[in-house]
Amino acid sequence: MKPAPTDAYSLILEAIDLGVYKPGDRLVESDLAERLGVSRTPIREALQRLETQSLLTRDGRSLIVSSLDHNQLAELYVVRAELEGLAASLAARHATAEEVAVLRDMVEQDRALVGNPGAMARANRRFHKQIHLASHNRFLVQQLGLVHRSMALMATTSLAAVGRDSAAIAEHDAIVRAIETQDTAAAREALQAHISKAFVTRLKLDSGEVKSTI
Structure with a gap:
């Protein structure tokens, strides 16, 4: 079953939590949309939310999974x-x-x-x-x-x-x-x-x- 668009945030967070995406990994909007079966708009909104929560860090124009020192x-x-x-x-x-x-x-x-x-x-x-x-x-x-x-x-x-x-x-x-x-x-x-x-x-x-x- 295709996940609901509103699940994009939870899906990405779960992928980080399970180690699918590890600290330092680059998250690409198009790749996430294809992998999670979600359109790019909710993926973009989810990435912005995760960045606001400091779970993702800006690296130039890209977003990477944050790490803890x-x-x-x-x-x-x-x-x-x-x-x-x-x-x-x-x-x-x-x-x-x-x-x-x-x-x-x-x-x-x-x-x-x-x-x-x-x-x-x-x-x-x-x-x-x-x-x-x-x-x-x-x-x-x-x-x-x-x-x-x-x-x-x-x-x-x-x-x-x-x-x-x-x-x-x-x-x-x-x-x-x-x-x-x-x-x-x-x-x-x-x-x-x-x-x-x-x-x-x-x-x-x-x-x-x-x-x-x-």
Whole structure:
């Protein structure tokens, strides 16, 4: 089925998020239109929007996928840890029984994805998004959406590091247990620790200290 024109922004963002287009890659309007099956007008509008959000950078007359330097990466993780921790704390207070059940099911189902970094990364995004929604705070959800769009600028997922996927599942389990028991402080602490460990892994990947499986 041909995607609706209004999907152009989401399609390009998803392609960046999945690593189809990596930092430094040049995005050509005509190529994107053909690849995504969308006319050039919505593609042009989507590219302008992504440039405004700093996800694309102007290089002469061309647009390339932006990249994050070390300081920007550190700043992003600081903000993410604070906002994600707040979301977990609010989820522990406000999540419905059904929302908690969905989070628990995600953890159990995701165990089968260990060893598949791409699938784990997608599952990880779903898990965090569910926590954001369970916070029942629309303004926080909006801000976390901005943060996660910037996360798409990372060339690889930290879950590609050897052993990181199994550790992440255990960390997700601890987060859900805290939410299940409505322990707001423990939920915040568990999620912030999870983000901190992901950041350490990211730095080790970038330095070559740990190996990637992809």
